[in-house]
Amino acid sequence: MMVTTHAFVGLALASAVAVAAPDLAVPAAVGGAAGGLFPDLDIVGKHRKTLHFPVYYSLAAVPAVAVAVAAPGPATVAGALFLVAAAVHSVSDAGGGGLELKPWEGxxxxxxxxxxxxxxxxxxxxxxxxxxxxxxxxxxxVAVPALVVFDGPIRSAVVAALVASLAYTVVRKRIVEYAPEWMK
Known part of the structure; x- marks a missing residue:
């Protein structure tokens, strides 16, 4: 899945927190979006291996959520959402295509x-x-909850990411035609 899809999932989780605790909306959004994005930073290394930890993020998320519920604050909420979103990202990548240059070939x-x-x-x-x-x-x-719950810069970032996602979707299959030779 696109990194933006993963970020939108993190923001959807953050939306639930923002409704329940509006004072923690921004840390929730930052933690959720960052956790949704973070595993894909391994695109420069061994993609879906270096920073994708479906088991370990999931295990770490359980106590982090418990701490955030027991002592809600900007750091605990952001940390818990980061780990939950990173876990969901890592697990959900199995629902997509493989690692080949043309994943639609399967x-x-x-x-x-x-x-x-x-x-x-x-x-x-x-x-x-x-x-x-x-x-x-x-x-x-998945971006709808964030568009409904958040305003200002967060909503603007979601709209910009949706536009970027649409552009990427339009050109996705053509990208490999123009990829540098070392990628082929």
């Missing part, structure tokens, strides 16, 4: 690495590939 058996078992989870292709039309639709739907 030739890869590697979706996300599970460090705890030392194995790769195979792609499920529920979202055929990052930037597919269904990826854009999912991202747009």
């Amino acid at each position: 030739t890869s058996e590697r979706a996300v690495y599970v460090h705890a078992t030392g194995t790769w989870v195979r792609p499920r292709h529920w979202i055929r590939y990052d930037g597919s039309p269904e990826d854009f639709v999912l991202g747009a739907v």
Whole structure:
């Protein structure tokens, strides 16, 4: 899935917190969006392996959420949402395509690495590939809570990310035609 889709999921989680505790809306949004984005920073390394931790983020999220519920504050809420969003990101990548340059061809058996078992989870292709039309639709739907709950810079960032997501969706398959030779 697109990194924006993952960020929108983190913001959807943050929207629930913002409704319940408006004074924690901004830390929730920052933590949720950052956690949704963070695993994909490994695009420059071993993608879906270096920073994708489906088991470890999930395990770390449980006590972090408990602490945020027991002692709600900007740091605890942001930290809990970061870990939950990073866990959801890492787990949900298995629902998409594989790691090949043209994931719509479905030739890869590697979706996300599970460090705890030392194995790769195979792609499920529920979202055929990052930037597919269904990826854009999912991202747009998941962005709705953030568009409704937040205003100002957060809403503006969501709108800008939706526009960028649509542009990426339009050109996604063509990108590989213009990719540098070393990517092919």
